[in-house]
Amino acid sequence: MLEAYGLTDRGCVRQNNEDYFLIEPEIGLYLVADGMGGAQAGEHASRLAAETVREVIRNGGAPSPALLSEAFQEANRRVFEAASRDPQLEGMGTTLVALLDCDGRLEIASVGDSRCYEFDGGVLTLITEDQTWVQEASRRLRLRADYLRDHPMRHVLTMAIGTQRRLEIQTYSRLRRPGLQLLLSSDGLHGVISEEKIAEALGSERTLEGKCHYLIEAARQAGGPDNITAVVLKA
Numbered sequence: 401m402l403e404a405y406g407l408t409d410r411g412c413v414r415q416n417n418e419d420y421f422l423i424e425p426e427i428g429l430y431l432v433a434d435g436m437g438g439a440q441a442g443e444h445a446s447r448l449a450a451e452t453v454r455e456v457i458r459n460g461g462a463p464s465p466a467l468l469s470e471a472f473q474e475a476n477r478r479v480f481e482a483a484s485r486d487p488q489l490e491g492m493g494t495t496l497v498a499l500l501d502c503d504g505r506l507e508i509a510s511v512g513d514s515r516c517y518e519f520d521g522g523v524l525t526l527i528t529e530d531q532t533w534v535q536e537a538s539r540r541l542r543l544r545a546d547y548l549r550d551h552p553m554r555h556v557l558t559m560a561i562g563t564q565r566r567l568e569i570q571t572y573s574r575l576r577r578p579g580l581q582l583l584l585s586s587d588g589l590h591g592v593i594s595e596e597k598i599a600e601a602l603g604s605e606r607t608l609e610g611k612c613h614y615l616i617e618a619a620r621q622a623g624g625p626d627n628i629t630a631v632v633l634k635a
Contacts, residue, residue, distance in 0.1 A: 401425055402501060402576075405608035406432075406631035409616045411588055412624030418442030418494075419586045419629040420450050428501030429457050432514050432629050434586040436560070437492030441483075445494040448482060449475040449561045453498060463502045465571060468509050472496065472561070472569050476511075479562025493560035497528060497584050499633065501576065508572040512560045515590050517598065518574060519581040524599040527572050527582075531559035580635040585615075588626030592619045608632045 404425065410417040418435035420443075433450045435442030456471035457463065475496065483489045495512025508516050513530040533556040559568050574580070581602050590598065593615070601614045612630045619628045 402428075402430070403608060403634045404430055404631060405612050406430075406584075406629070407609075407612040407616055408627065408629040409620065409624070411627050412620055414625075414627055416440070416443060417627045418446055419588070419627040420446035421584070421629050421631050422450050422454055423631065424454055424457075427454070427457050428463050429454060429498065430584060430631055430633060431496065431498035432584040432586055432631055433494045433496045433561075434512070434514050434588070434627065434629070435492065435494040437483075437489065441489045441492035442494070444482070444489060445479050445492040445562055449479050449494045449496055452478050453496070457500065463500050463507075465500075465502070465507045465509075465573070468498060468500045468507050469569055469571065472498075472509055472511060473567060476561050476565075476567045480565060483562060491563070493557075493563035495557070495586070496561050499582065499584065504576050506574045506576050506582070508574065510570045510572075511567065512557050513587050513591075515583075515585050515587075516572070517583040517585070517590075517595075517602075519583070519599065519602040520577075520579070522599075522603055524595055524602065526595075527574070529570055531568070531570070532557055576635045578635055582633045583615075584629075584631040584633075586627060586629040588624070588628040589615060589619050589630055592622045592625065592628075602632070608634060
């Protein structure tokens with residue numbers, strides 16, 4: 401079983417927290433969602449998506465990549481339909497990144513720009529790929545990542561849970577091995593602090609709880625312009 405600890409913080413600017421995370425070791429599920437939509441809509445979207453994924457995984461039998469994708473599709477359907485029924489929720493959506501422990505293999509799925517990193521042997525590696533305008537432009541036009549890092553459209557998503565019926569899910573797989581650490585984060589964390597700072601935290605002798613607190617505080621010290629969420633896991 402994976403060890404895990406999660407922490408979320410409103411940040412220094414936002415009035416409410418639209419991030420949501422789950423740690424469900426009994427079903428092997430760990431996730432982070434970052435809602436959007438204004439007022440209470442973002443909070444509703446992230447919670448609804450996360451709890452839908454949990455429900456599908458819990459009731460779906462043996463964990464598998466197909467089950468995780470099914471859970472994402474159901475989350476998308478429910479958030480989209482909730483927004484369609486209630487004018488106050490119109491336009492809401494959420495990013496979603498989840499890890500499912502499947503008998504030794506770690507299956508990862510993501511939509512939007514919440515991320516999963518792995519830290520192994522002192523090396524930090526980004527597993528997921530952001531579904532953002534900047535990422536699309538970087539790939540298609542072969543623009544340098546440093547050129548796009550401060551682009552005004554860097555936070556514009558090309559895919560999110562609940563904003564359209566068609567959903568493109570990014571999927572990845574890793575072998576669970578002793579000492580492997582993983583970080584699930586919202587962009588209020590990785591969009592604010594450097595990967596060097598993330599690697600420093602994960603490579604330290606702190607407990608998982610201590611690493612989460614360190615990362616959250618680092619993002620707050622950097623201005624905390626958005627909600628901040630970190631879930632740190634260790635095999």
